[in-house]
Amino acid sequence: MKDPNSLLVKATLLLASTLTVMAGATIAPSLPAIRDHFTEVSNVDYWTRLILTIPALFIAIGAPFVGTFIDRFGRKLLLAFAVLVYGLAGSSGFVLNSIDLILFGRVLLGLSVAGIMTTATTLIADYYTGAARAQFLGLQAAFMGLGGVFFLSLGGVLADFNWRLPFLIYLVAWLILPLVIFVLPEPKRDRDVTSTQDAMPSTPEKLPWGLLIAIYAIALITQIVFYLIPTQLPFYLQQLVKAKAAQSGLAIALTTLATSISALSYPHLKKKFSFNAIYAIAFGLMAIGYSIISLVRSYELILIGLAIGGLGIGLLMPNMNVFLTTIVPAIARGRVLGGLTTSLFLGQFISPILSQPLSQQIGIGTTYGWAGGLMLVMSAIALIIVWRGTENFRF
Numbered sequence: 254m255k256d257p258n259s260l261l262v263k264a265t266l267l268l269a270s271t272l273t274v275m276a277g278a279t280i281a282p283s284l285p286a287i288r289d290h291f292t293e294v295s296n297v298d299y300w301t302r303l304i305l306t307i308p309a310l311f312i313a314i315g316a317p318f319v320g321t322f323i324d325r326f327g328r329k330l331l332l333a334f335a336v337l338v339y340g341l342a343g344s345s346g347f348v349l350n351s352i353d354l355i356l357f358g359r360v361l362l363g364l365s366v367a368g369i370m371t372t373a374t375t376l377i378a379d380y381y382t383g384a385a386r387a388q389f390l391g392l393q394a395a396f397m398g399l400g401g402v403f404f405l406s407l408g409g410v411l412a413d414f415n416w417r418l419p420f421l422i423y424l425v426a427w428l429i430l431p432l433v434i435f436v437l438p439e440p441k442r443d444r445d446v447t448s449t450q451d452a453m454p455s456t457p458e459k460l461p462w463g464l465l466i467a468i469y470a471i472a473l474i475t476q477i478v479f480y481l482i483p484t485q486l487p488f489y490l491q492q493l494v495k496a497k498a499a500q501s502g503l504a505i506a507l508t509t510l511a512t513s514i515s516a517l518s519y520p521h522l523k524k525k526f527s528f529n530a531i532y533a534i535a536f537g538l539m540a541i542g543y544s545i546i547s548l549v550r551s552y553e554l555i556l557i558g559l560a561i562g563g564l565g566i567g568l569l570m571p572n573m574n575v576f577l578t579t580i581v582p583a584i585a586r587g588r589v590l591g592g593l594t595t596s597l598f599l600g601q602f603i604s605p606i607l608s609q610p611l612s613q614q615i616g617i618g619t620t621y622g623w624a625g626g627l628m629l630v631m632s633a634i635a636l637i638i639v640w641r642g643t644e645n646f647r648f
Contacts, residue, residue, distance in 0.1 A: 255438040256378035268394050271400030273370040276308050279422050281483040282502035283292040286416035291352050302484050302605040309601035311363030320591020328372050329439045336430045337370025343423025360425035371591045378401035378578040378586050379440035391519035391571040398513030402506040407501015442564045469596040476600025478624045483607045489617040494552045511563025519571040529638045531572045538565030540625045547622030
């Protein structure tokens with residue numbers, strides 16, 4: 254069995270994780286051009302945004318099944334199959350000429366991402382424990398952000414030449430596939446004994462469902478807010494400053510860069526702050542960032558708001574992952590992390606369904622302002638929990 258601490262194993266996990274952040278947002282800079290290409294399609298604004306977010310719906314649908322499968326039959330085989338399908342489905346938009354077929358390709362992409370995200374995070378929890386796990390989950394979130402910076406920037410540049418070209422970026426998955434097959438070890442999981450840190454009753458009815466539901470709710474709400482950026486920002490920037498696709502791609506990429514910076518700081522913050530305190534910090538940063546986006550009218554100032562909001566977003570994923578993998582046993586990790594994946598991507602899917610009619614009624618800028626207000630309320634709730642010293646109730 255290969256050593257999970259080897260550089261090659263760690264690199265493979267991190268590279269596979271970057272595929273998840275690419276899934277939707279890579280083609281975000283292409284959305285205005287896709288809308289123009291299919292302008293004869295009725296309700297084209299809605300269908301265009303659905304191309305971006307429909308993978309999230311099928312990630313949400315597929316993740317619980319993935320979690321159950323990998324808990325019963327192992328991790329590696331499903332991960333390899335998911336990476337294979339990812340490259341095929343993701344790149345299909347390069348050649349397809351029907352918006353219906355493009356949407357079907359995005360459905361398959363979503364199912365493959367469900368397999369990749371749930372399995373990769375579960376493998377990290379299998380391979381590492383304690384502080385090493387917290388550090389690697391922070392590194393995973395940071396690497397996903399850095400991957401997003403690269404792929405979003407590249408997607409924006411390619412979209413200025415042709416809206417189809419960003420779809421080819423998904424073929425990078427096939428470069429990672431041999432590493433998944435030949436490098437990653439299948440963990441040996443003891444179905445009866447777990448580490449002291451992870452020891453919890455293994456029967457589903459004895460899992461801490463109250464805490465799990467609270468974390469899943471946080472994931473759902475924050476992803477609805479976060480996905481206002483890739484789904485609405487290209488149109489907002491085009492409206493305000495007549496931004497090109499490359500400018501929109503760079504703006505969204507800046508958000509992911511900020512998420513990487515804060516995710517790298519997570520292990521150090523966790524040594525000093527409780528889970529609830531980190532939530533308060535993350536929600537507060539998102540509130541400030543989205544409020545700035547709502548109030549300013551220049552490209553440069555919007556970038557500042559995106560960066561501040563991204564710092565908050567970057568703390569959320571490792572905080573949720575570390576908490577969940579700490580309170581549940583190895584035998585249930587796949588299912589529990591599958592539930593988190595479902596919540597995250599259901600939020601991404603719901604985001605444009607809620608924000609599109611809202612932004613048409615009150616404007617995109619005001620919608621960002623309302624999102625900032627919601628994050629401010631959530632930050633205040635987290636601060637009250639910290640102030641009252643009720644850390645046993647982990648938000």
